[in-house]
Every structure is written in structure tokens, then in C-alpha cells.
Amino acid sequence: EGPDLGQPLTSDEIPFYATYVMPDGRGLPEGSGTPAEGAEIFAAQCTECHGITGTEGPVMPPVGPNEIWAKPAGSYWPYATTLFDYIRRAMPLDHPKSLSNDQAYALAAFILERNGVIDADTAMTAETLPMVEMPNRDNFVDVWATQGAKPW
Amino acid sequence: EGPDLGQPLTSDEIPFYATYVMPDGRGLPEGSGTPAEGAEIFAAQCTECHGITGTEGPVMPPVGPNEIWAKPAGSYWPYATTLFDYIRRAMPLDHPKSLSNDQAYALAAFILERNGVIDADTAMTAETLPMVEMPNRDNFVDVWATQGAKPW
Amino acid sequence: ASGGAMAAGLAVPHRAGAQGVVPEWVTVAGHRARGYGMPAEAEAPVQRAIIEPWQDVAPEFSLSGTPLQRLRGTITPSGLHFEVHHGGRPDVDPDQHRLMIHGLVDRPLQFDLNSLERYPMVTATHFLECAGNSLVNAVMPEPLQAGCDVIHGLLSNSEWSGVPMSVLMDEAGVQPEGKWVVAVGSDGPSLARSIPIEKIMEDGILALYQNGERIRPEQGYPMRLLLPGFEGNMNVKWLTSLWVTDAPAHTKHESGEYTEILADGSSVKFTFAIGVKSLITHPSATMTMSGPGFYEISGLAWSGVGKVARVEVSADGGASWADAELVEPVLPRALTRFRMPWQWDGSPTILMSRAHDDTGALQPARPDWKARYHPSNFLHYNAIQPWNVTAEGEVQNVYL
Amino acid sequence: ASGGAMAAGLAVPHRAGAQGVVPEWVTVAGHRARGYGMPAEAEAPVQRAIIEPWQDVAPEFSLSGTPLQRLRGTITPSGLHFEVHHGGRPDVDPDQHRLMIHGLVDRPLQFDLNSLERYPMVTATHFLECAGNSLVNAVMPEPLQAGCDVIHGLLSNSEWSGVPMSVLMDEAGVQPEGKWVVAVGSDGPSLARSIPIEKIMEDGILALYQNGERIRPEQGYPMRLLLPGFEGNMNVKWLTSLWVTDAPAHTKHESGEYTEILADGSSVKFTFAIGVKSLITHPSATMTMSGPGFYEISGLAWSGVGKVARVEVSADGGASWADAELVEPVLPRALTRFRMPWQWDGSPTILMSRAHDDTGALQPARPDWKARYHPSNFLHYNAIQPWNVTAEGEVQNVYL
Ligand code: HEC
Ligand code: HEC
Numbered sequence A, B: 001e002g003p004d005l006g007q008p009l010t011s012d013e014i015p016f017y018a019t020y021v022m023p024d025g026r027g028l029p030e031g032s033g034t035p036a037e038g039a040e041i042f043a044a045q046c047t048e049c050h051g052i053t054g055t056e057g058p059v060m061p062p063v064g065p066n067e068i069w070a071k072p073a074g075s076y077w078p079y080a081t082t083l084f085d086y087i088r089r090a091m092p093l094d095h096p097k098s099l100s101n102d103q104a105y106a107l108a109a110f111i112l113e114r115n116g117v118i119d120a121d122t123a124m125t126a127e128t129l130p131m132v133e134m135p136n137r138d139n140f141v142d143v144w145a146t147q148g149a150k151p152w
Numbered sequence C, D: 001a002s003g004g005a006m007a008a009g010l011a012v013p014h015r016a017g018a019q020g021v022v023p024e025w026v027t028v029a030g031h032r033a034r035g036y037g038m039p040a041e042a043e044a045p046v047q048r049a050i051i052e053p054w055q056d057v058a059p060e061f062s063l064s065g066t067p068l069q070r071l072r073g074t075i076t077p078s079g080l081h082f083e084v085h086h087g088g089r090p091d092v093d094p095d096q097h098r099l100m101i102h103g104l105v106d107r108p109l110q111f112d113l114n115s116l117e118r119y120p121m122v123t124a125t126h127f128l129e130c131a132g133n134s135l136v137n138a139v140m141p142e143p144l145q146a147g148c149d150v151i152h153g154l155l156s157n158s159e160w161s162g163v164p165m166s167v168l169m170d171e172a173g174v175q176p177e178g179k180w181v182v183a184v185g186s187d188g189p190s191l192a193r194s195i196p197i198e199k200i201m202e203d204g205i206l207a208l209y210q211n212g213e214r215i216r217p218e219q220g221y222p223m224r225l226l227l228p229g230f231e232g233n234m235n236v237k238w239l240t241s242l243w244v245t246d247a248p249a250h251t252k253h254e255s256g257e258y259t260e261i262l263a264d265g266s267s268v269k270f271t272f273a274i275g276v277k278s279l280i281t282h283p284s285a286t287m288t289m290s291g292p293g294f295y296e297i298s299g300l301a302w303s304g305v306g307k308v309a310r311v312e313v314s315a316d317g318g319a320s321w322a323d324a325e326l327v328e329p330v331l332p333r334a335l336t337r338f339r340m341p342w343q344w345d346g347s348p349t350i351l352m353s354r355a356h357d358d359t360g361a362l363q364p365a366r367p368d369w370k371a372r373y374h375p376s377n378f379l380h381y382n383a384i385q386p387w388n389v390t391a392e393g394e395v396q397n398v399y400l
């Protein structure tokens, strides 16, 4: 079928962003962060784009409800793990991958807390983050159930 | 079939190079030129590209036989009218359409004379040019005769 | 008197008298050949329409729309292929770039660009459409008066060549539990999407070439994932990682930005294929008719699930419809050009097109589309586009 | 210990420890969208091969060859479409440019570019090949060691859109005596060719668009004549005049430069269509094999009279042949990509392809082609191209 020119790939050659944290928490690293820690980082690095309280924007405010964006990450997204991974790999947009794992946990905690999903004193870690029950989780259509084995 | 947006075209709007002198001489303008007159113009404006005697090139020498080009215009081409029209519209390559009709007749005369096709004292005009019997004329395959009505 | 000029019936202008208009450029030497060509200078205004929703704070989140109203045929010239950059277009060094295949595979592998050149390559023409294309029509209460570049320009069509994904996945050896592939791009945000393994294996392509030459930076140089018919952003650009998993990762883009809220408030997480759709490009909004008479109505139709089967055109606001000609070849999951002769009598009217695909799906009218979704939804808008033609010949975007 | 990292069989790398290689470009904001895109900077070497036979005295007589060995698929990107300029590329002002139809017509007409936009337009993918393509193989006593760009590069393939010539000719009203059309370009030498009216009316196109956008300056901006399958220079660029006549004008190019001298010394004046031909582009001369093992032999086949029906490939110098796969869609008078898997055992061999078209014509071997013509003939060379593969993996041009 082909020339078989693939070279072996060892796990230490795989950068973190080549995978994704799974909803059940697989792939989460060590570390932790509280909403209060997150608030500080957010104020310093995120408000320019997402607003002082995370609701003003102009860019897709992650805190809801807000006037701008019907799908705020901290309440609309089905899994809290996605917050950690996305912030860690992509934010802030102009300095992606500059945050530590602790900072990403803290920012996820802050956003979840602002959305009323977790308490202000709950730290986010590899253990707690996958346990967060996102309020919109059961509000997604299972397209396989409605459209069959190949819903495309 | 279409929007019929073509505008009328009057004959005084048609530049000379939008037509072509036909082998039977239709389209030839007034004027005349001798081989001697042509020799002078050739020496001044053509030798850089086609060589001092029209056989050296480097570009497709119009005078044959020569070492470079198996199809010298002045002996290989089937119709002498083409010489006049092509020189008039296209030569010299870097100043196309700069020659007068007289000059183009003279250059055609010069090239034909150098190829031994006409005498040195024959002037080329709208009357004489179509009468020139090109030596290779009958040496072309009639592709309609050999390949039928649509030889493609 | 000119030689044989009177012979036969051929009107030959007199050379000496009538010289006509001789433009300067037929009297001088032209330019030499060059290594790589560009459009004519006079065509400089034919550009993509740049859309930067947060230009002040996040200019790298930028889009550009193909000026469909300035183009003909079906191929999008690569210089005008639409862009959606979530974190800007990265400067990927092709020599350093690697494609990794890992996760639930027997042999985790990495490939450089040179090795991939040795692989078998397929060629196929496919459209790409952003899931958010035509969003202004989806969400704006009043129709925006703008051209197809702005309204519908996140749509392009290219001939792609590259390695069948199945060949590469087979080399790595996908394990039985491997049901999804998380594809990751090498851009700033490391854009990631979860893709069912069935699609990857069926017709996924590691695209290395676009319209004959190496894929353009805007479209993922040196390589992108191509998933024929799937919404644009699943066709991950600057592809660097294919991570085989047992379940979708529910990445950022499949958690919010690309999920549609339905009328009842629930959401559709995965909408893979682009629905059947069509668009009249000539005439279209921002154009002005040049008086009554003959026009050719011309446009594009496409479907993410197969071939366009039929396009109907109405020149009376939907009262009557007639079948347009589909320009051959009609290819699956590719833009199809349709055309229809039309005599405009100069009175106000509305032009519309509606496409059917070969699964029997028909493009909806806007009210039917709106009825399915929450008012905020801007994704997978494929409703009929009516163009209003005024008595003055202005062509306007209108909702019906 | 990381969260659920041990759950299921999914190998998830530890974030903290193994960071892998993180290239700089995934850590910064990328570039914004732009109006018109260009190839990646690293692809700058992918250029047309410029050929200027008389560079010192006549640089405007210049050609450039498409780097077929660097391309995949079938479409030639417009920036790399081959050029043959007899007097250089003119700077035509599209606003001043006119198309004239005159001679043996009822209504001599002129059209500007804007009016032509109102006309019905057809779209078709067709190759163009210079009648002198591959001339080095035709006339050089020893095979030139150069790439496909230099040897065979006067060959390209585009999606063309424009007005059917028949619509325009009908508007002018061709008279019964009108049997030929002299087409004239708006370049310095006002290049002119005589074309049978049958071809003009059958499938001639006034091409205004190339690969979706306005035709490029090198290919005749703002308009060219397209005669599907006919030798390149009859497809007059920068078309300004169509003069209907009762006979061919025997213009310069049909008097000498584009007439083939046969073995017996007689000449063929008109050779309209390009003969059936094929070419292996991968691997091809100037390339070096990267060791034994699997290769995909890939190439292009075409015919000026119809569709490619079949391409055979030999990997043993012609001792045995096998049918290659033709990549769909196979279109008439368009480049067709063929492909064939091959295991190279590392020993010297010769690769060849030969195409058949749907009229039954078969591409000749070089000795058969040479036997037909005078030794000086360099036109319409369509013989089989053998590539010699040495034990060291060098790929060389060779005559068989
Ligand atoms: C320079 C601008 C900028 C800064 C600073 C920035 N972001 Fe963002 N953020 C964006 C943009 C643009 C997007 C949308 C990206 C996309 O959709 O692909 C985004 C998206 C997000 C989202 C997802 C929103 C959604 O609903 O999809 C989250 C969560 C987020 N950012 C968090 C953060 C955090 C936390 C910080 C600070 C550490 C931050 N951002 C700093 C520009 C910025
Ligand atoms: C600056 C270079 C240059 C100059 C000066 C020049 N020519 Fe040419 N000539 C060319 C080139 C290049 C061609 C080939 C053009 C082509 O094939 O399209 C050519 C072709 C010709 C041909 C046809 C040759 C053939 O066999 O097809 C003739 C005849 C000719 N020139 C005559 C002239 C005359 C007469 C002059 C002077 C008034 C002249 N040329 C000056 C470059 C030049």
C-alpha cells in the first residue's frame, strides 16, 4: 500500500498539545488552581479581550449570561476539562502556551466560579475538574441516536 | 442566444493589423520597394537579430540556405505576401509597426532577392508581390485531401 | 489602388487610409517571461473581503471571503481561497514540520514532508465551506446589503492532491478501540477537532497540494486534513497530530463555537456535513443591471453529502421555477456551476435558486431554516438566497 | 499522578514531563488574513523554467515551462502556466481593449470587456500544449539531462470560462463564404492565425477566466481564444480581432515556424490537434530515488482529439506493460493524471508510459516518430519518454 517511511514516535517526542484532555480527565497533568488565583491572572492577561468580569467581551465572553455570546464557555460547554486544555494551549491568543498548568487550572476555576458552576473555594486539579457537573451537559442531541451510524 | 451588445464596427475603426494580406494580394496597400532599398533598411534595423547577410542569425535567418534555420522565410514560405505583412506588423521585434509600407515592400524585396527568388531590379508592389512564385509552394501537404473534411 | 483588394467578396480595409486605433502596446516590445505569474494590475481590486470581528484586540482572529461575484467557473484561484484563522496564519517551517500519528495505534509514527512525497497520492476536487458561512443572513434581523464575498464568501473549491489517510493510518495500525481521531493543527491555538475514524478511513486525505502546487499557507501549508463535505474547520490546517482515541475529546470547537442551538434550546454538538445549498452569483447583491434584455443567471450549488442533482431557478420570487443547466462535470462534494438564460423586462423582480442533492435533500427556505434553530444560531445556514432586482436594476439582498 | 490517565487503553503522555518539541510558531500570534494569497516562502524555488533562445538580442521572445515535476493533480496553478511570447507580454489596458468581428459577416461588430460579461458563459477544463513542446527530445542527438519543466514544460491545464464563440459569430452573422477566421492578438507582433470556421463554431471559446479568476496577463488578459485540443499558438492570446475570410491567410506562423517538414522534404502546413501523449512526472529526470522500496509512478496523459482511454506503464524498458489507474474525472482534451504502484528493487531499469486516446490512437516510440519527419522537425513531438533509473537511483532522460 505504501513505502512505510513513518519513523517511530516515542512519547517524549509528543508535545502536550498533540493530545487533548478527555472529558473523563485522562491527560490532565498535576497541578491545581483556585478561582481567586484565576481572578488575578484573568485581570492581568484576559480582560483586554474578554472583559473585566468575563462578560463584557468584546470577544466571546466565557462568563454568562452576557449580552454578546449565547454560548459562554463556563456554562454552555459540556465538559470542564475542555476549559483547562483550551486555555492551556490557546490562551491568551497572542501568547499561546505561555500559561503554566497551575495557571490554567486557576483560570478554569475562575471561569467556572463566575458562571456559578463551582464554589469560590474549590480548587481545580486533575481530580476535581472532570467531576464538575456542567449544567448544559445533558442538553446536547446525540446525532448517532437520531441519524444512525454515520450521521453525515 | 445572447444579449446582442456588439457595437457596429466601421471600416475606419479597423487597424491594419486586424486583417492580413491574403496570398492573392488582397489587402496589399499602395507603395513599392526595391531590393537595394531593402538592403539599406535591413543593414540599419535588422542585422542585429538576423545577421549581416540575413543568414547569420542568431534569430531565424530569413535568407537561406543557412546553418541555423531549416525554414528561411524568403525561400521556404509558400507566399511572398506573408513577408510583407509580417514585417509590417511585427518587425523589428522591438519596434513593431514602425516601418512604412514602402519599407516593408523593400524589405520583402531584399529578402526575396537574397534568396534568389526575384531579381535585384524587381520592385515589390501590390501588383508584383502576389505574383512571386515561391519555390517551396507546391511542397506542402494538403491535409484536407489526406485527412478528410475535419483534419483534427 | 490596392492589389487584389476588389477580388472576391472579402471586405479588406485599405491599409493606407484607415488605420483604426492602434494602442501603444502593439507598438513596443512586451515583457519577458517570468518565474511566477500574478493577476493583471487592473484586477488588483479582486481581493478577498477581510473580516476581522475583533480587529482592535485580536486581529489574528481573522477571516477573508472569496469574491464569488467576481469569479466564474468552479475552481477558486488559490490566492482567493477563503480564510478562517482562529489564531492567525502561522509561519510553519516545512523542514521542521512533522505529522504524528499516535494514541490507540500499534506503531506510533512520525512523518516529515519529504517522506510523504513517496506515498501514493489521490486527486479530487472538493469545496470547503465554513460552518459559519452566510451567518449574516442567519442572524441579522434586516438583510445586509453586501456582496457575495461578505455574505457567502467562506466557500471555495479546489483540486486537492495528497495521501489517502487510510494508507497512513494502516501503517500506524489503528487498534480496535480506536474510534476517533483528534486532529491538531500547528497554529498558535493548536486547533483540534475530533473526527470519527470511519470518515478518516473512507475518504480522508492528507492534502499536500492545492490546485496543482503545494498547498498555500492560508490553507495549511505544508499539509492539511481534507474531509470531503465536512464543515470547514474539521479540515484541520497545518496538521501536525492525529491522535487516535476511543471517544471524542470534546475540544473547544466542538463544545461551543461550532455547535448549533436548536429552537428548543438543546444543541447539536456534531454537525459533520455541509447541507445542500446554492447561490446565484451573477447577478447578485451590489451589482447593477445594465438595462433590460438578455442575462445569463449563473451560480454555484453544492452539497456535503454527494452530488448536486438539480438546481431550480425562479425569476419571479418563487412563483415559478425552471431547471438550470448543470455545467459538467458534476462532481461529488464539489462546487457545481449552474446557468440559465433569462430575459429581464426591466421590471422589479426577485431571483432565487434552490438545489437538490442526490440523497434527495432540498435546500430550505429561510423561514423553514430559522424555525429549526434558536434565533442566535449562525451555523450551517443553507437557506435559499433571494436577490431583489429593483426597477433601477439594483440587486439587493432580501429575506423571503 | 495524572487524573484518569490510566483509565482505558489510551496512552496519554504526561503533560508535566514530556513536552516534545514545541516549534516557535505555535507560541505566537499568526498573520492576519490578506486580500490575495501567495505560495509559502519556502516554495519560492518552484518557478517556471525560463527559456530565452535569443536573450541578448531579442529577450522579449521568451518562453517559460511549467515545473510539471513539482506539481501534482491536473490543474496547473495559473502562476505556473507555461508561457510562449513571440513578442513579449503586452500591458493591455482592459478598458481600451476591444474585440472586433469583421470580414465576411453581415454586421461587423466590436465588443468591450464589460459587454462580454453579459454573455452566456461555458466552463471547461482543457490543456494547452505548445506545438514545440518537448523539442529538445525531438532534435537533440543526445538526450538532454534536464527536468520536465525544461523538456516538457510547455504544457498546462486550466479550467477556462468564457463566451462560446458561436454566440458572438452568430451575432455578427457569418456569411456563407466565410470559411476561415483570422484571429489576431494585441501583442507587439500582432500574432495571427487562420482557423477553420467549423472549429470556431463547434467548441471555440472566448476565454475570459482561467481557474476561476480573470485570465492572467501571460495567458492573454483580458481575453484569449481557446480552441480545445489545438496546438498552443492557435489559441491566440490578447485576442483583438476575428476576421472572417474565404481562405486561410497563410500568416507567418502557418508559413514556417509551425509547419513540420516530413521525411521526404515536403511540409505539413496545418497540424491542428495535439497528438496523444503521456509523461511520467514522478519520478522523472533530475530526481534521485531515495532507496529501494515502494514508489507510486505518477504522470500525465492527454490528447487533442478526445479523452485518454488508457495509459500503460512499463518498469522494465518496455518488456512488459501494465495499465495504470486513470484518476477521475477523465475529461476530453484535458490532462489526465495516471498512477501505478511500483516496488523498486534497487537495480537499474527504465520507466516508460504510453497513452491511448478514445479514437484508438497510440503514442509512438521515438524511432517511429523520427522516421516520419525531417531531422530538423521539432514540432508535435509526442513520442514515449523513457526515464532511465540507475543503480544509484539517478533518473535520467534517455532515448530508446
Ligand atoms: C488577545 C486577545 C485575547 C486574550 C488576551 C485572551 N483571549 Fe481568550 N479568546 C480570544 C479569542 C479571539 C477567542 C476565540 C478563539 C476561537 O474561537 O477560536 C478566545 C476564546 C476564549 C475562550 C473560549 C470562548 C468560547 O466561548 O469559545 C476562552 C475560555 C478564553 N478565550 C479564555 C481566555 C483566558 C482565560 C484568557 C487569559 C489567560 C484569554 N482568553 C485571553 C482572544 C483572547
Ligand atoms: C530585436 C530583434 C529583431 C530585430 C531587430 C528584427 N527581428 Fe525579425 N525576428 C525576430 C524574432 C525573435 C523573430 C521570430 C519571431 C517569431 O517567431 O514569432 C523574427 C522573425 C522574423 C522573420 C520570420 C522568420 C521565420 O522564419 O519565421 C522575418 C522575415 C523577419 N524577422 C524579418 C525582419 C526584418 C526585415 C527586420 C528589420 C526590419 C527584423 N526582422 C528585425 C527578431 C528581430
Ligand SMILES: [Ca+2]
Pocket: A031, A032, A033, A034, A102
Ligand atoms: Ca497552584
Ligand SMILES: [Ca+2]
Pocket: A048, A094, C057
Ligand atoms: Ca495583546
Ligand SMILES: [Ca+2]
Pocket: B031, B032, B033, B034, B102
Ligand atoms: Ca518606394
Ligand SMILES: [Ca+2]
Pocket: B048, B094, D057
Ligand atoms: Ca534592439
Ligand SMILES: [Ca+2]
Pocket: C093, C094, C095, D042
Ligand atoms: Ca527550511
Ligand SMILES: [Ca+2]
Pocket: C042, D093, D094, D095
Ligand atoms: Ca483601466
Ligand SMILES: [Co+2]
Pocket: C091, D031
Ligand atoms: Co511571517
Ligand SMILES: [Co+2]
Pocket: C031, D091
Ligand atoms: Co508592464
